[in-house]
Amino acid sequence: MAEQAERRAPRQVGTVISLARVDADMVPAVGGKAANLGVLLAAGMPVPPGFCVTTAAYRRAAAAAGVQPSEPAAQTRGRLESAPIPEDINEDILAAYAGLGGDLPVAVRSSATAEDLPEASFAGQLDTYLNVVGPDPLLDAIRRCWASLWSDRAVAYRADHGMDQHSVSLAVVVQEMVDADVAGVMFTANPLTGRRRETVIDAAPGLGEALVSGAVNPDQFTVDAATGEILQRSLGDKRTEIGPAPGGGTRLLRRQDAGRKACLTDEQVRSLARVGTRVEELYGEPQDLEWAIAPDGGIRVVQSRPITTLFPLPEPDNHDGGARAYLCASLLQGLTRPLTPMGLASFTLMSDSARSADNGPAAYRSAQIGMRMYVDVTPLLRSKGGRRGLLRAMKVADARSVDVLAYLAADPRFALTRAPKLASLKAGLRASPPFGLVGQILRALVNPAAALERVREADHALDRMLVLPEPASGSRRLDFVERLLTKEITPAVMGVLPPAAAGYVWLGLARLLLGRLAQAGELQAVLRGLPHNVTTEMDLELWRTATSIREDPESVRALTGEDPETLAGRYAQGSLPTVCQGALRNFLARYGHRAVAEIDLGIPRWGEDPAHIINALANYLKLADPELAPDRVFRRAAENAETKAAELAARAARSRGRQLGRTVAHSLRRARETAGMREYPKFRLIAAFAVLRRQLQLVGQELADAGRIAVPDDVFFLDLTEARVALRGADLRGPVAERRQSYLREMRRRRIPRLLLSDGTDVEAAMAGRTAAASSSGGQLQAGTLAGTPASAGTVTGKARVILDPAGAHLEPGEILVAPSTDPGWTPLFMTAGALVMEMGGPISHGAVVAREYGLPAVVGVPDATMRIRTGDTVTVDGAAGTVVLDLSGVSGGGR
Known part of the structure; x- marks a missing residue:
């Protein structure tokens, strides 16, 4: 233990140390890269010999050069590049270099203390110098490695990862140079699909620098690590090669016809994969390796780091040990961000208690993966009825998932199992709404007014449940929270679901009766401007709040002249202009329990931090055209919906008789009476969550004290x-x-798997990889056209605004909102948007429903929309066709 403690202390290691003496506990002294190489050497892996110039040497050199923590990065970089290395460090470096064999060519690589770690790889951020020959070039290369810690890209990388700029130090690795015949990189898990135990090898002739820098199109091999089978091979053109230059440095060579032959034999590919497996087993996690094949044919590992981009694996389960499939419930809720542990725990409790009450099997077993909610759908996929029910549910909830699930259905690991018809029927029902609601939905179909009255009664009952008499101990508060999550909230929320369900049943009946008489998008138009939609009511109330503020010049000056965070602080102090303070207080009194990502108990509510709402109000003040005012837009939408319903009924009467026309009219009228209640169950759930959050905050205060x-x-x-x-x-x-x-x-x-397998495979990514070749052939959409799912009819052309987080987001009136997904916290932005494009969702997802109500053209389920569209791009959104067309003639282009 004493020896390990000594090795953890950078100052006690000295300024130069042999890689053979480095171990995993010495990261503060030698950096991540050197520590990993030391581990590999100790395990007997084929690593070229070398030494490390430690972080102690860097700190002393920086001090000698006069580096100051407060100075600009460029100035620090210049000092480190030009200042001489202290004499004693100089001597240590040259002695270690001589020990390698005189003027031996070496590779000089940066090794930062925050590099090659699970949290951040720093890949490509710091400098490497190859084929360095001689003492003076070696010392110069070391100085330039030190300076690279302060390059613009390295500084930006640390800032992006929330690192203190001066908390990172730098060591330098000096290794015997491998005059490689072939070199490349190897991932012991597929970095594109996430599949573990599937090794991907990129290879090119010469030094690995050509491949790492992107100067060559390499050969690629995919290997099943368990069997050694080469699953896929792709030959690159390999027209360039980087090799050692005489006297030091590297040179670029041009090659002819190099792409006709693989640069690795099958046996070399398998040997590399076996080395990768050994390294992964050594570290216990997938690795990203750089390797080279020496002139003698031997493999050399020159670098290994964790693959930091892989989505986490599900926890092992106690089932049959076969493959499992997990559907992301977070994405179905419009949430791409992680949930706090308490937020995850709350949904696990609700899910488990609901399944227990229903005597349900593991079909709805929840899982927490990557701090997100997933559901194990394996039993449903393996059952004919379950699969049919799941696909039917996804068709309306998240249309993109339908394609992904259908693709997975061809995987033999998820083949249908023979089961009695009764078991299959039960599985199908488990993928459908709770059976106990059917009677309530039927009653709502017959008498919507009575159903709405029952909702009000259920509201009063829930309000009574949410009261905890004071004073209460921390333990009692936790009991209260747990009881509500496990016993009270789910039944109360389900009790307000029937009216909305009945509305969509009536809509489905109208669709069935009309058949081909209704064109695409016409029935969607009937659902615009619906009554009883709490999200629409909230947005209209926010608009009325902005209208009242607009009449007060002092309030307008405050909202348009100060940043939202400052204004939120002033609101908490009660120091906003009187009109603004009162108007905002009134809005938050009713809607302060809402928030972006509000299904997470750990997220502050608007009542706690109203910065987002203040920002939305400031945006509303910019809306000058009275015809675009949200209340007028909503009123026109409702009038147009009524007109469209009458038109469809008349069309049915003319074509198939007056009785059918009357039935269609009745169905559409009933649909409009109650379909707007779709948002209400979640509204009540979030109101309950706000109460639970307050109780947990009081417990937190007690624990913090x-x-x-x-x-x-x-x-x-x-x-x-x-x-x-x-x-x-x-x-x-x-x-x-x-x-x-x-x-x-x-x-x-940024990327969250919709459907994740137990081996780490992102099914959507795997599907995209398999179909890439087919997509490039004929019969596909024209260049610049992105396809999704129609969500709200209409066509709009405008400038795109890509928004990943609505907090503090700026959206000019008429701009097209491009987002990963949305929940009610986003909808204030809808009020001024020209159209909506989402990566997630289906026809009844939150964003689609609200977009239809506002008459906002919308396309959902557009893969990678936030990466393929840039802010400022001109795009045309066709909500009926489900397409987004990018104007490729502009400067910004259509993708990244």
């Missing part, structure tokens, strides 16, 4: 059991800090 957590909101990085343990005296500041770090890391993740 006792020193068991650092701040009250840390309670949301625990679950209920852990909070009870903390109340009994446990100090949980350490686990909370680790979870906050994981949460921030997941916040940066």
Whole structure:
């Protein structure tokens, strides 16, 4: 233990150390790259010998050069490049270099203390110099590696990852140069699909620099790591090669006809894959390796780091050990960001209690993966009835998932199992709404007014449940929260669902009766301007709030002249202009329980932080055209919907008789009476969540006062059991800090698998890879056209605004909102948008429903829309055809 402690202390290691003496505990002294190489050497892996110039040397050199923490990065970089290395460090470096064999060619690589770690790879951010020959070039290369810590790209990378710029130090690795015949990179898990135990190897002739820098189109091989089978091979043109130049440095060579033959034999490919497997087993996680094949044919590993971009694996289950499929419930809720641990725990409790009450099997077993909610749908996929029901549900909830699930259905691991018809029927019902609601829905079909009255009664009952008499202890507050989550909330929320369900049944009946008499998008038009939609009512109330503020010049000056965060602070202090303070207070009194990502208990509500709402009000003040005022738009939408319903009924009467016309008219009238209630169950759920959040905040305050957590909101990085343990005296500041770090890391993740397999495969990514070749052939959409699912009819051309997080977002009136997904917290932006494009969702997803009500053209389920469209691009959204056409004649182009 004493020896390990000594090795962890950078100053005690010295300024130069052999890689053979480096171990995993020495990252502060040697950086991530050198530490990994030391581990590989100790394990007997084929790593070229070398030494490390430690972080102690860097710090002393920086001090000698006069580097100041407050100076600009460019100035620091210049000092490190030009200042001489302290003499004793100089001598240590040259002695170690001589020990390698005189003027031996070496590779000089940067090794940062935050590099090649699970949290951040720093790949490509710091400098490497190959074929360095001689003492003076070696010392110069080391200085330039030090300076690269302060390059613009490295500084930006640290800022993007939330790192303190001066918390990172730099060591330098010097290794014997491999005069490679072939070199490349190897991933021990497929970096595109996420599939573990599937090795991907890129290879090119000469030094690996050509491949890493993108100067060559390499050969690529995909290998089944378990069997050694080469699953796929693709030959690149390999027209360029980087090799060592005489006397030092590298040179670019041009090659002719190099693409006709693979640069690796099958046996070399398998040998590399076996090396990759050994390295992965050594570290216990997938690795990204750089390798070279020496002139003697031997493999050399010159670098290994964790693959930081892989989506986490599901926890192993206790089932049959076969492949499992997990559907992302977070995405179905319009949420791409991670959930706090308390938010995840709350949904697990609700899901488990609902399944227990229904005596349901593992068909709805929930899973927490990557701090997001997933559902194990394996039993449904393996059952004919379950698969049919799941596909039917996804068709309206998230249309893109239908294609992904259908693709997975061809996988033999998810083949249908023979089961009695009764079991298949049960599986299908499990993928459908709870059977107990059918009677209530039928009653709502017959008497909508009575159904709405029952909703009001259920509201009063829920309000009574949400009261906890004071004073209450922390333990009692947790009991209250747990009881509501496990027993009270779900039945109460389900009790207000029947009216909306009845509305969509009536709409379905009208669709059936009309058949081909109704054109695409016409029935959607009937659902515009619906009554009883709490989200629409909220947005219109926000518009009325803005209208009242517009009449007061002092309030307008404040909203347009100060940033939303400052104004939110002034609101909390009660120091906003009187009109603005009162109008905002009135709005938040009714809607302050809402928020962006509001299904997460750990997210502050608008009542706690109204910056987002203040920003929306400021945007509304820019809307000058009275015809575009949201209240007028909504009124016109309702009038047009009534007109369209009458038109469809008349069309049915003319074509098939007056009785059918009357039935269609009745069906559409009933649909409009109650379909707007679709948003209400979630509205009530979030109202209940706000009460639970307040109770948990009080528990957090108690724990923070006792020193068991650092701040009250840390309670949301625990679950209920852990909070009870903390109340009994446990100090949980350490686990909370680790979870906050994981949460921030997941916040940066852009791609979330819709459907994830237990081996890590992102099914949608795998599907895209398999169909890429077919997509490039004839019969596809024209260039610049993105396809999705029609959500709200209409065609609009305008400038795109890509928004990943609505907090503080700026949207000019008429701009086309391009978003990953939306929940009610986004809808204030809808009021001034010209159209909506979403990566997620289906015809009844939140964004689609609200867009239809506003008469906003919308296309949902557009893969990678936020990456393929840029802010400022001119796009045409056709909500009936489900297409988004980019104007490729502009400067910004159509993608990235």
